[in-house]
Amino acid sequence: xKKVQFKxxxxxxxxxxxxxxxxxxxxxxxxxxxxxxxxxxxxAFGFGATFVWFDNFLFIFDDPAYFIAFKFTIIYSFVIxxxxxxxxxxxxxxxxxxxxxxxxxxxxxxxxxxxxPAVVGVMAxxxxxxxxxxxxxxxxxxxxxxxxxSVFDSYIYxxxxxxxxxxxxxxxxxxxxxxxxxxxxxxxxxxxCKNSFRRFWTITFPLLMPTTFFxxxxxxxYAFFDTFGIIDTTTIGAPSGETRTxxxxxxxxxxxxxxxxxxxxxxxxxxxxxxVITIFQFRYIEGKIHYN
Amino acid sequence: xxxxxxxxxSHFILLIGxxxxxxxxxxxxxxxxxxxxxxxxxGLQIFLGDSFYENYLRVLLYQGGFFKEITALKMxxxxxxxxxxxxxxxxxxxxxxxxALVYYRIKHATLLFWIIFITILVPLELRIFPTYSxxxxxNLVNSYFGLIxxxxxxxxxxxxxxxxxxxxxxxxxxxxxxxxxxxxRFFVDFLFPLSKTMIVAMLIFMFVFGYNQYxxxxxxxxxxxxxxxxxxxxxxxxxxxxxxxxxxxxMVPPILIIIVLQxxxxxGVFQDK
Numbered sequence: 001x002k003k004v005q006f007k008x009x010x011x012x013x014x015x016x017x018x019x020x021x022x023x024x025x026x027x028x029x030x031x032x033x034x035x036x037x038x039x040x041x042x043x044a045f046g047f048g049a050t051f052v053w054f055d056n057f058l059f060i061f062d063d064p065a066y067f068i069a070f071k072f073t074i075i076y077s078f079v080i081x082x083x084x085x086x087x088x089x090x091x092x093x094x095x096x097x098x099x100x101x102x103x104x105x106x107x108x109x110x111x112x113x114x115x116x117p118a119v120v121g122v123m124a125x126x127x128x129x130x131x132x133x134x135x136x137x138x139x140x141x142x143x144x145x146x147x148x149x150s151v152f153d154s155y156i157y158x159x160x161x162x163x164x165x166x167x168x169x170x171x172x173x174x175x176x177x178x179x180x181x182x183x184x185x186x187x188x189x190x191x192x193c194k195n196s197f198r199r200f201w202t203i204t205f206p207l208l209m210p211t212t213f214f215x216x217x218x219x220x221x222y223a224f225f226d227t228f229g230i231i232d233t234t235t236i237g238a239p240s241g242e243t244r245t246x247x248x249x250x251x252x253x254x255x256x257x258x259x260x261x262x263x264x265x266x267x268x269x270x271x272x273x274x275x276v277i278t279i280f281q282f283r284y285i286e287g288k289i290h291y292n
Numbered sequence: 293x294x295x296x297x298x299x300x301x302s303h304f305i306l307l308i309g310x311x312x313x314x315x316x317x318x319x320x321x322x323x324x325x326x327x328x329x330x331x332x333x334x335g336l337q338i339f340l341g342d343s344f345y346e347n348y349l350r351v352l353l354y355q356g357g358f359f360k361e362i363t364a365l366k367m368x369x370x371x372x373x374x375x376x377x378x379x380x381x382x383x384x385x386x387x388x389x390x391x392a393l394v395y396y397r398i399k400h401a402t403l404l405f406w407i408i409f410i411t412i413l414v415p416l417e418l419r420i421f422p423t424y425s426x427x428x429x430x431n432l433v434n435s436y437f438g439l440i441x442x443x444x445x446x447x448x449x450x451x452x453x454x455x456x457x458x459x460x461x462x463x464x465x466x467x468x469x470x471x472x473x474x475x476x477r478f479f480v481d482f483l484f485p486l487s488k489t490m491i492v493a494m495l496i497f498m499f500v501f502g503y504n505q506y507x508x509x510x511x512x513x514x515x516x517x518x519x520x521x522x523x524x525x526x527x528x529x530x531x532x533x534x535x536x537x538x539x540x541x542x543m544v545p546p547i548l549i550i551i552v553l554q555x556x557x558x559x560g561v562f563q564d565k
Binding site for chain 1: 332413479550
């Protein structure tokens with residue numbers, strides 16, 4: 001904190017009020033309602049709700065579809081993190097290496113970041129449609145690709161659609177991370193170690209650890225929440241709910257099924273998952289990385 | 293010699309990366325300039341056709357059959373209002389909140405800090421139905437206010453501004469106090485000009501964030517008058533080339549902003565020179 005500060009009895013609250021007000025009304029109030037929904041059961045006509053303790057939670061644990069969505073979400077975030085992280089890092093290292101055209105490469109690789117996931121999904125749709133989708137036909141020739149029926153193939157479809165724009169975000173952050181490494185460190189390592197491949201893994205990559213872990217969290221959050229627009233414009237969960245993320249399933253149960261109790265319970269489960277990931281990051285990862 | 297080989301390898305890899313990004317978008321664009329029967333017969337195209345004006349004008353202006361009550365032009369207008377509203381509202385409230393958190397000695401500062409920052413862990417997707425019912429109770433469904441405010445309830449920019457203020461030297465406030473500046477003057481005349489890069493970066497970030505919203509506009513607008521571009525993708529019908537044209541146009545505003553203001557964006561977010 002600052003050593004010199006303002007002291008006042010009220011003006012600090014004037015500065016805080018707008019944001020706090022918006023958060024309280026449009027964030028805390030709905031969160032409280034989420035908890036209320038999760039612990040109550042609406043009757044069939046929507047006239048009243050009864051307090052049912054953990055019934056909604058027990059119900060989702062009994063639901064095989066919930067575990068399918070859970071499994072898919074875990075696989076999806078893992079694969080997207082791996083693919084976009086490694087391609088983003090590869091491109092960032094190359095862009096950092098080249099003497100000429102660095103900023104041109106940056107511009108040409110940065111723009112997909114700005115495209116909405118839903119727009120990416122609609123585009124992917126055209127490349128995976130049975131009628132004229134180039135990738136559909138290419139993969140179909142190779143191994144009989146058919147995402148309407150094969151779970152594996154539908155995974156490939158949503159993974160490609162989900163990874164494409166996220167490569168940009170990883171590229172931007174890795175490039176910034178690489179440029180922040182001091183020149184003297186790199187120069188010293190060049191004298192000590194002639195093999196550039198080994199130099200990268202023993203010197204540069206450990207120095208990139210803060211960026212890497214930041215991106216892991218960013219990518220997991222992206223795969224959990226932002227991919228809604230992608231799923232909704234590509235497979236819509238096909239085949240039989242195998243490519244539904246937890247967010248997508250909760251939305252469908254609440255919207256189509258009008259089951260607010262279940263949607264609320266599913267939301268709280270996701271809050272817990274996000275909380276665990278965050279605590280894990282702070283407790284176990286932050287302590288083990290090298291900051292320059 | 294090895295240097296040249298390594299450097300050309302780098303260029304080669306970067307080129308492949310760029311192709312992966314550019315080719316899909318180019319093919320949709322090229323296909324959007326053909327006729328529907330051409331696409332239906334021959335699939336996606338790589339070369340430009342000659343129906344560019346015809347297709348794009350039709351998508352922008354056609355009212356009725358294609359979109360029932362709304363033109364694409366109106367959707368762009370709505371998206372622009374929503375994105376600008378989200379950007380300005382969230383940046384202004386975040387600037388002020390971060391200022392209070394850093395420059396004031398506040399009672400229960402830790403509690404306030406957590407009340408604000410824990411909200412980052414609860415994205416809108418996790419509270420979408422209750423948020424909708426709050427909006428319904430407040431009679432804000434089908435309004436620009438309803439599109440903008442729940443998306444602006446975000447503390448991400450506050451986090452960035454707080455980090456930034458903490459790097460501002462203490463001497464600035466000391467000298468401002470010597471000049472007789474009160475808290476408001478210090479905020480407006482001293483801190484605001486210093487934070488310009490950061491403000492621009494956050495405005496860009498929140499604009500793109502607001503423009504790209506999909507699920508929330510889908511839920512909170514039942515009247516077509518408030519449809520936005522990105523949600524319109526799901527809603528629109530029409531022949532295949534018109535859809536291509538719509539998809540192409542929908543990505544132009546955020547991409548343009550990111551490319552044109554790229555330097556400010558990167559400078560602000562990464563705080564580099």
